[in-house]
Structure formats: structure tokens, C-alpha cells
Amino acid sequence: MSQEEFQTLLQFFKVLADETRLKIVGILAGRECSVEELATTLGVREPTVSHHLTKLKTLGLVRMRPEGTTHLYRLDAEALRAANKDLLTREKLASLVDDMGEDAWQRKILRDFFDGDRLKEIPASRKKRDVILGWLAEQFAPDRRYPEPEVNEIIKRHHPDSATLRRELIGGGWMAREGGVYWRLTRNA
Amino acid sequence: MSQEEFQTLLQFFKVLADETRLKIVGILAGRECSVEELATTLGVREPTVSHHLTKLKTLGLVRMRPEGTTHLYRLDAEALRAANKDLLTREKLASLVDDMGEDAWQRKILRDFFDGDRLKEIPASRKKRDVILGWLAEQFAPDRRYPEPEVNEIIKRHHPDSATLRRELIGGGWMAREGGVYWRLTRNA
DNA sequence: GTAAAGATTTGATACTCTTCTAATTAAACG
DNA sequence: CGTTTAATTAGAAGAGTATCAAATCTTTAC
Numbered sequence: 072m073s074q075e076e077f078q079t080l081l082q083f084f085k086v087l088a089d090e091t092r093l094k095i096v097g098i099l100a101g102r103e104c105s106v107e108e109l110a111t112t113l114g115v116r117e118p119t120v121s122h123h124l125t126k127l128k129t130l131g132l133v134r135m136r137p138e139g140t141t142h143l144y145r146l147d148a149e150a151l152r153a154a155n156k157d158l159l160t161r162e163k164l165a166s167l168v169d170d171m172g173e174d175a176w177q178r179k180i181l182r183d184f185f186d187g188d189r190l191k192e193i194p195a196s197r198k199k200r201d202v203i204l205g206w207l208a209e210q211f212a213p214d215r216r217y218p219e220p221e222v223n224e225i226i227k228r229h230h231p232d233s234a235t236l237r238r239e240l241i242g243g244g245w246m247a248r249e250g251g252v253y254w255r256l257t258r259n260a
Numbered sequence: 261m262s263q264e265e266f267q268t269l270l271q272f273f274k275v276l277a278d279e280t281r282l283k284i285v286g287i288l289a290g291r292e293c294s295v296e297e298l299a300t301t302l303g304v305r306e307p308t309v310s311h312h313l314t315k316l317k318t319l320g321l322v323r324m325r326p327e328g329t330t331h332l333y334r335l336d337a338e339a340l341r342a343a344n345k346d347l348l349t350r351e352k353l354a355s356l357v358d359d360m361g362e363d364a365w366q367r368k369i370l371r372d373f374f375d376g377d378r379l380k381e382i383p384a385s386r387k388k389r390d391v392i393l394g395w396l397a398e399q400f401a402p403d404r405r406y407p408e409p410e411v412n413e414i415i416k417r418h419h420p421d422s423a424t425l426r427r428e429l430i431g432g433g434w435m436a437r438e439g440g441v442y443w444r445l446t447r448n449a
Numbered sequence: 450g451t452a453a454a455g456a457t458t459t460g461a462t463a464c465t466c467t468t469c470t471a472a473t474t475a476a477a478c479g
Numbered sequence: 480c481g482t483t484t485a486a487t488t489a490g491a492a493g494a495g496t497a498t499c500a501a502a503t504c505t506t507t508a509c
Binding site for chain 2: 454455466467468469470471475476477
């Protein structure tokens with residue numbers, strides 16, 4: 072599962088989302104630098120630079136090499152290339168949240184529009200109506216055939232306007248009809 | 261010039277460096293959503309989602325399509341691909357700060373170690389010594405030849421230990437010697 | 450071994466930005 | 480045209496974090 076991967080990506084953006092830190096990365100892309108040199112170049116104090124460098128180190132973006140008492144930092148080009156590789160493809164992003172589905176929202180819609188088994192009203196917005204129709208379709212067995220009067224009866228358990236809802240179930244592709252007989256379609260996931 | 265480009269990149273990271281916002285991008289990568297749907301899915305209030313969506317809009321990462329009174333948002337896949345393209349190559353980063361050179365730091369070193377024309381001491385650290393030696397080399401004309409006594413004399417204007425400094429100038433590649441004659445080298449940039 | 454240089458850690462302050470509630474706007478529908 | 484639904488804007492409270500000064504640590508140099 073990709074919850075960790077999501078957090079990694081988020082951490083990556085957080086680390087780079089600071090002006091000073093991004094400048095440090097830019098400077099180190101060009102040359103090896105000591106902490107003091109970075110501080111004077113950036114116009115900040117050494118502790119600030121140290122602080123930022125530790126954050127960059129957690130991503131593995133910079134490497135340190137001691138020389139005497141000074142610490143020379145440089146950019147890890149390999150890590151940079153790896154990080155940039157497919158950082159933001161649509162597929163990657165979608166996969167990071169694919170487990171966080173639409174369920175929560177759909178449950179809320181059902182809660183909002185149902186009073187027990189009774190449908191309080193038919194939602195005006197298409198997306199909400201689809202949620203209701205999806206639920207309604209599930210009240211029919213997938214492998215059975217229903218004559219029109221039975222369809223109406225089942226719908227009327229939940230809402231009086233069976234004609235409109237029956238039409239919507241057909242038009243939305245939730246159910247099919249041939250002659251006077253109806254059956255439920257299993258929807259494209 | 262690339263100051264604007266730097267700010268753009270920084271802004272990009274800032275916008276994506278938020279957990280809620282990154283989740284929104286992930287969700288919209290998979291399907292078109294209303295503000296309300298995003299809110300319930302994420303477990304936050306609508307105004308919060310609106311706030312994040314405006315930030316994402318400034319990057320052009322999301323597009324809005326009104327349907328009735330609801331606003332349906334979707335990810336702009338083209339913008340995403342463009343943003344990801346070479347986001348973080350070393351060359352790109354280096355070019356973003358190439359005008360912010362080492363000058364500030366070098367001036368500080370010269371200020372620290374010089375008292376007027378007199379070099380107070382020879383820095384122990386290699387990088388600092390290089391700055392001093394670079395300055396010292398500039399005291400020699402690039403197209404002249406200097407006998408050793410003259411080299412010593414020029415160095416002694418700034419520091420008594422002409423022997424050490426003369427050796428360092430040769431060893432560091434700042435000057436060259438043949439027989440008893442010295443001349444300045446123009447350094448690799 | 451003591452001192453000095455350079456870097457890091459600690460603790461405090463200030464600032465930015467997320468999130469909320471409440472108020473406002475925009476659009477559809479009777 | 481008012482009413483309702485959905486979204487946005489305004490304003491405030493709170494969390495997170497960049498920065499600094501002071502203290503500590505670590506390594507070299509005399």
C-alpha cells in the first residue's frame with residue numbers, strides 16, 4: 072500500500088518548499104560549499120544553514136565531507152535524478168489515493184436524502200442523483216427479470232414517483248428493458 | 261533572467277507541500293469532483309477546500325467547470341506533465357542561482373583577513389586560502405615575467421612569509437615558474 | 450593539553466499558513 | 480422575484496516552522 076509513498080512525496084515537497092532551502096540546493100548544484108560560505112552567501116546565520124542542511128539530508132539530497140573543522144556539502148546528483156523521475160505523473164498521483172475512495176461522500180449523500188427507507192426527494196445534481204440511483208439499482212437482484220408493475224412496486228417502497236425513477240434507471244444505464252420486462256445491469260466499475 | 265523562474269519553482273513546491281492539497285490533486289487525478297464531495301472525502305469543511313483549490317488554480321493545475329450551482333473540478337493533465345518535465349535537473353537548479361555567485365563570501369574573507377593591504381594571517385582552511393591566493397595572484401600582471409626577488413618583494417607588501425605564499429601560488433596553479441622566472445596563470449573560471 | 454575554528458544543538462521569538470465559523474455571492478428553480 | 484443550494488470570501492484562532500542568539504560539541508593546531 073502506498074500511504075508511506077504518499078508521505079514520502081509530501082515530505083519531499085515540504086523540504087523543497089522553502090526559499091532558503093531551494094537556494095541552498097541551487098548553490099550546491101554548482102559547487103561544493105562550507106556552512107559558513109552558504110551562510111554569508113545567503114545572508115543568514117550558520118545555525119539557520121545547519122537547520123536547513125539537516126532537512127535536506129533527510130531526503131538524501133546533499134552529502135557532507137569533512138575537511139579539517141569545516142564541513143563541505145555537495146548535491147547528490149543521483150538522488151536528485153531519482154527524485155525527479157516521474158515525480159508527478161497522473162497515474163502515480165491517482166495510485167497514491169486510490170484507497171481513499173468516494174465511499175465517504177456517497178454514504179453522506181445516502182444519509183442526507185434518505186429517511187430510513189424513504190427517499191426524501193430526488194437530488195437535482197447529477198452526481199448526487201447517480202448515487203441514489205446506484206443504491207436503488209441494488210434493490211434489484213442482478214440475475215432476475217422484473218415485470219414493470221413489480222419494478223414500480225419496489226421503487227414505491229422508497230419514493231412515490233416510480234415513473235421518473237424508473238426512467239432514470241434506464242437512461243442512466245443502471246437497468247435495461249425489453250418488451251415489458253426489466254433487469255438490472257452490473258455497472259462498469 | 262531567472263529570478264522569476266526561481267520564484268515560480270518555489271511557488272510550485274509551496275503549493276504542493278500541503279497534505280490536504282496533495283490529496284486533492286490525487287483525488288482529482290482519478291475523477292472529477294465537486295467542492296462538497298472533496299470536503300466530505302477529505303474530512304474538512306468546504307471553505308478549506310475552496311482555499312486550496314484557489315491555490316492550485318494559480319498553478320493552473322486544476323480546471324473548473326460549472327454544472328448548475330455546483331463547481332466540478334478536474335486535474336489539468338497537460339499542466340501536470342509540463343510541470344514535472346525536468347523539474348529538478350542539476351543544470352536547471354544551478355542556472356536558477358548562477359547570478360548569486362560566491363562574491364559575497366569572497367569579499368567577506370578578504371575583509372576578514374586583510375587589514376588594509378596587510379594580510380593578517382594565512383588562512384588554515386583550503387577554501388579561504390584559495391580566496392587569498394586568488395587575490396594575491398591578481399597583484400601580478402598576466403603578461404609579465406618576474407624574477408624571484410621581485411615576486412618576493414611584491415608578496416612582502418602584504419605578508420612577511422613570502423616563501424610560503426610563493427610556494428602556495430605555484431602549488432595551487434596560480435603562477436608558474438621556469439628557471440628562476442615566474443609568471444601568472446589565468447585560472448580556469 | 451589548551452586554545453581556536455567551524456559546525457551543530459537548544460530554546461525563544463516571530464511569522465506564515467491552515468482551518469474553522471459566519472457572512473456573502475452566484476446560480477437554478479418554482 | 481423570493482428561496483434554496485453550492486461555493487466563495489472575510490476574519491480569527493491555532494499549529495507549524497524559520498530564524499536568531501547563546502551554549503555545546505568536535506576537530507585541528509600550537
